[in-house]
Amino acid sequence: MSRKVHSSRTEGVDKNVWVEFTQLAADYKAVNLGQGFPDFSPPEFIREAFCDALKGGPAMHQYTRAFGHPPLVKILAKFFGRIVGHEIDPLEDILVTVGAYQALFCAFQALIDEEDEVIIVEPFFDCYQPMVVMAGGKPVYIPLRPREGRAVLSSGDWVLSPEELASKVTPRTKAIVINTPNNPLGKVYKLEELQMIADLCIKHDLLCFSDEVYEWLTYDGAKHVKIASLPGMRERTITVGSAGKSFSATGWKVGWAIGSRDVIKHLKIIHQNSIYHCATAAQEAVARGFEREYEVFGAPDSYFQQLPAMLHNKRQKLATCLQSVGLNPIMPEGGYFMIADISSVKVDLNDESNKVESRDFRFVKWLIKEKGLATIPVSAFYSPEHGKEFDKYIRFCFVKEDSTLKAAEDILKKWSQRE
Amino acid sequence: MNFAWHLLNGSKLSRRSASSACRRSFTSQRVMMSRHTNAKRIAGLDKNVWVAFTSVAADPSIVNLGQGYPDIPPPSYVKEALAKAASVDRMNQYTRGFGHPSLVKALSQVYGKVCGRQIDPFKDILVTVGGYGSLFSTMQALVEEGDEVIIIEPFFDCYVPMVRMAGGQPVLIPLRPKPGKIPTSSTDWYLDPDELSRKFNSRTKAIIINTPNNPIGKVFTKDELQVIADLCIKHDTLCFSDEVYEWLVYKGHQHVKIATLPGMWDRTITIGSAGKTFSVTGWKLGWSIGPEHLMKHLQTVMQNSLYTCPTPLQEAVAQGFLLNYEMMGRPECYFSALAEELEGKRDRLAAILQEAGMTPVVPEGGYFMLVDVTPLGQDLSLMAEDEAYDYKFVKWMIKEKKLAAIPVTAFVGEDSTKHFEKYIRLCFIKQDSTLEAAGNILKNWRRV
Numbered sequence: 008m009s010r011k012v013h014s015s016r017t018e019g020v021d022k023n024v025w026v027e028f029t030q031l032a033a034d035y036k037a038v039n040l041g042q043g044f045p046d047f048s049p050p051e052f053i054r055e056a057f058c059d060a061l062k063g064g065p066a067m068h069q070y071t072r073a074f075g076h077p078p079l080v081k082i083l084a085k086f087f088g089r090i091v092g093h094e095i096d097p098l099e100d101i102l103v104t105v106g107a108y109q110a111l112f113c114a115f116q117a118l119i120d121e122e123d124e125v126i127i128v129e130p131f132f133d134c135y136q137p138m139v140v141m142a143g144g145k146p147v148y149i150p151l152r153p154r155e156g157r158a159v160l161s162s163g164d165w166v167l168s169p170e171e172l173a174s175k176v177t178p179r180t181k182a183i184v185i186n187t188p189n190n191p192l193g194k195v196y197k198l199e200e201l202q203m204i205a206d207l208c209i210k211h212d213l214l215c216f217s218d219e220v221y222e223w224l225t226y227d228g229a230k231h232v233k234i235a236s237l238p239g240m241r242e243r244t245i246t247v248g249s250a251g252k253s254f255s256a257t258g259w260k261v262g263w264a265i266g267s268r269d270v271i272k273h274l275k276i277i278h279q280n281s282i283y284h285c286a287t288a289a290q291e292a293v294a295r296g297f298e299r300e301y302e303v304f305g306a307p308d309s310y311f312q313q314l315p316a317m318l319h320n321k322r323q324k325l326a327t328c329l330q331s332v333g334l335n336p337i338m339p340e341g342g343y344f345m346i347a348d349i350s351s352v353k354v355d356l357n358d359e360s361n362k363v364e365s366r367d368f369r370f371v372k373w374l375i376k377e378k379g380l381a382t383i384p385v386s387a388f389y390s391p392e393h394g395k396e397f398d399k400y401i402r403f404c405f406v407k408e409d410s411t412l413k414a415a416e417d418i419l420k421k422w423s424q425r426e
Numbered sequence: 427m428n429f430a431w432h433l434l435n436g437s438k439l440s441r442r443s444a445s446s447a448c449r450r451s452f453t454s455q456r457v458m459m460s461r462h463t464n465a466k467r468i469a470g471l472d473k474n475v476w477v478a479f480t481s482v483a484a485d486p487s488i489v490n491l492g493q494g495y496p497d498i499p500p501p502s503y504v505k506e507a508l509a510k511a512a513s514v515d516r517m518n519q520y521t522r523g524f525g526h527p528s529l530v531k532a533l534s535q536v537y538g539k540v541c542g543r544q545i546d547p548f549k550d551i552l553v554t555v556g557g558y559g560s561l562f563s564t565m566q567a568l569v570e571e572g573d574e575v576i577i578i579e580p581f582f583d584c585y586v587p588m589v590r591m592a593g594g595q596p597v598l599i600p601l602r603p604k605p606g607k608i609p610t611s612s613t614d615w616y617l618d619p620d621e622l623s624r625k626f627n628s629r630t631k632a633i634i635i636n637t638p639n640n641p642i643g644k645v646f647t648k649d650e651l652q653v654i655a656d657l658c659i660k661h662d663t664l665c666f667s668d669e670v671y672e673w674l675v676y677k678g679h680q681h682v683k684i685a686t687l688p689g690m691w692d693r694t695i696t697i698g699s700a701g702k703t704f705s706v707t708g709w710k711l712g713w714s715i716g717p718e719h720l721m722k723h724l725q726t727v728m729q730n731s732l733y734t735c736p737t738p739l740q741e742a743v744a745q746g747f748l749l750n751y752e753m754m755g756r757p758e759c760y761f762s763a764l765a766e767e768l769e770g771k772r773d774r775l776a777a778i779l780q781e782a783g784m785t786p787v788v789p790e791g792g793y794f795m796l797v798d799v800t801p802l803g804q805d806l807s808l809m810a811e812d813e814a815y816d817y818k819f820v821k822w823m824i825k826e827k828k829l830a831a832i833p834v835t836a837f838v839g840e841d842s843t844k845h846f847e848k849y850i851r852l853c854f855i856k857q858d859s860t861l862e863a864a865g866n867i868l869k870n871w872r873r874v
Binding site for chain 1: 462463464465466467472474476477480481493495496497499500505508509512513517519520521523554555556558559562566567568569584587588591592593662664706707708710711719720722723726727729730731732733734735736738739
């Protein structure tokens with residue numbers, strides 16, 4: 008065809024860090040601490056739930072309710088209603104989506120128009136930016152910054168400046184996107200920090216998109232707080248969750264958006280005009296998983312207790328290993344990931360041809376090719392304007408089998424011994 | 427209906443000037459106005475025939491020939507493949523975004539054979555959440571403001587809102603019954619070549635075709651597709667070919683892929699569905715196949731919308747395809763076996779409708795049948811709603827007769843309503859007992 012065929016909305020959003028780096032990791036058969044998925048299996052009870060769902064009669068293999076399989080929305084309403092302390096209507100206040108990713112997509116498409124500004128806190132899960140752009144909106148960035156004047160050892164030491172945040176709001180600002188626990192940093196926002204954001208949202212009548220996919224994964228006593236539960240926030244917040252992250256089954260792609268009906272109704276319109284239904288059997292299995300968790304919530308039996316306990320140890324192991332080889336980790340309070348400062352590493356990256364890319368990108372490629380260890384460059388989670396400030400960090404995923412972490416440890420030890 | 431309004435009055439005002447005008451007039455008020463307003467792209471897209479009718483028919487006492495899904499089971503090997511896939515650790519985690527490798531390879535094998543060409547599994551294929559998801563990715567990738575998209579009526583109802591949401595302008599053209607006879611078959615409906623050619627102009631970006639067609643069941647012949655292809659080539663437009671019912675074609679008819687006509691591969695996106703192929707609509711997996719230079723844009727949409735489809739489901743569909751690939755062309759192949767089973771049901775439903783004094787439009791393909799309900803002489807003047815006859819009829823029939831169908835004017839624009847409002851759509855991929863139950867209701871129509 009001689010004419011331009013693609014729509015303008017696909018311009019500038021075609022590059023994607025995952026496509027590039029997962030390919031590279033596969034090509035070099037690297038020990039993969041890059042992409043965020045477990046290399047261990049989901050818990051027995053959830054796998055059984057899936058098998059049971061498959062045997063559950065013909066209805067399990069045919070269309071279910073478009074906005075969410077009834078057993079799933081009912082239990083999600085009950086489960087999260089108990090946590091936030093108010094009733095959630097399963098049919099009006101919840102939309103089930105293909106992963107949290109699609110929930111975010113629906114939120115941006117439904118609520119962001121051309122020239123709307125969306126404040127994004129950096130570092131951010133990389134999809135927020137292209138999603139804002141594809142919806143015609145303008146991303147406005149504000150970075151978390153390490154606190155001045157003391158050693159920065161934990162994600163808790165990275166904070167937002169209230170003045171700087173307030174200065175980012177303009178008459179065009181429509182929404183702010185937060186992610187807690189944060190990917191890649193691992194920060195778990197404290198109540199006061201969320202209150203500060205909430206005050207701004209209420210003052211300027213903003214929407215809040217709260218990505219809480221790692222909500223169960225907090226360490227060292229850090230508490231996950233739902234911004235939607237703060238006064239005045241329920242009507243303006245969309246809270247996004249993920250079965251993939253909750254049950255270590257990322258390949259099932261079941262997620263949800265929960266909010267007030269007046270806002271969720273718009274997301275439903277996007278959903279009904281884009282993919283319409285989500286897979287039935289997977290939703291049935293997730294429903295059973297939540298029903299089980301509802302009964303044992305807070306008890307040692309609960310997977311939402313066991314998983315963070317297991318990851319707590321892996322997190323420690325990885326941090327110790329990184330420290331021992333001169334990489335300085337920032338201890339995450341929550342989530343799947345740890346970032347490490349590579350400034351003190353002195354290597355010849357051997358890539359004369361590539362002076363364009365930032366240091367962390369070049370380092371990660373070198374690490375994959377030369378050492379067979381895959382990670383993700385942290386400036387991928389920053390805007391172009393702030394990337395340079397933060398290109399000394401790389402991201403490790405520690406939600407891996409001990410054997411994988413050990414293999415990574417061996418590579419790092421061997422490398423540090425040679426220098 | 428809202429979308430019809432938009433169709434007729436399709437906003438010519440540029441969005442940019444409208445929004446800045448609003449901003450100038452309402453600046454002071456804007457700070458106080460709720461920011462929770464929706465984006466313009468969804469204006470008028472809230473109505474949806476499925477949302478309206480599927481909840482009504484969920485009552486188990488209702489004989490449901492409405493929404494298009496089987497109440498017959500899928501083949502057991504497909505369910506077993508899913509159970510097996512889910513038992514493999516790696517299959518419960520993320521797979522390749524544009525399509526699970528074993529699935530895209532299987533698709534490339536099967537469709538490579540069907541099309542008689544090499545299809546690159548990684549560049550020419552995108553796996554999506556159902557045929558629906560493929561349609562969405564296609565529209566978002568390739569349609570925007572200023573584009574016109576030709577849609578043939580009756581059309582699967584999502585085409586119009588999807589074109590609108592992408593900022594495009596739908597241009598409708600109806601299939602017409604051949605003059606001088608009452609239609610008794612989907613072959614009696616045709617597209618007027620002159621009328622079609624007049625719909626093409628320099629703004630035409632694409633034409634959407636659906637063969638076998640939902641709801642009429644028409645299977646476009648090679649000659650009919652050639653007429654469309656000639657226009658696409660002449661006007662340098664794209665073709666989006668929805669072929670989800672491609673294997674469900676009955677004796678005496680042949681499914682032809684427009685992408686295989688000369689000059690068409692480079693400008694066609696062909697859409698398929700695992701749900702319709704393997705009777706697993708609840709798996710929600712589909713695919714788009716086309717040339718790399720078009721597919722890369724669909725892939726961009728995918729990576730920015732939901733990124734990847736569920737892994738174990740894709741693995742199971744791959745297994746289903748590999749199994750049937752070996753048997754293609756033979757009666758044991760599910761694609762042939764299902765068509766044969768459905769042909770029997772098609773004929774049984776047609777007979778049931780004829781016994782009840784109606785004239786069904788027997789379809790050449792797909793799993794829907796249209797029937798003119800005029801012979802039933804149902805007086806609906808007491809129903810106050812200002813709706814097309816078929817909408818009123820179906821609502822009344824669900825309530826009073828406990829039989830569900832879908833009104834056909836859900837699949838046409840405002841201007842064509844008067845030509846289609848005497849028809850309702852019945853789905854026949856149902857157990858024999860379901861079809862017989864429908865037959866009893868229709869036979870006893872006049873009894874109160």
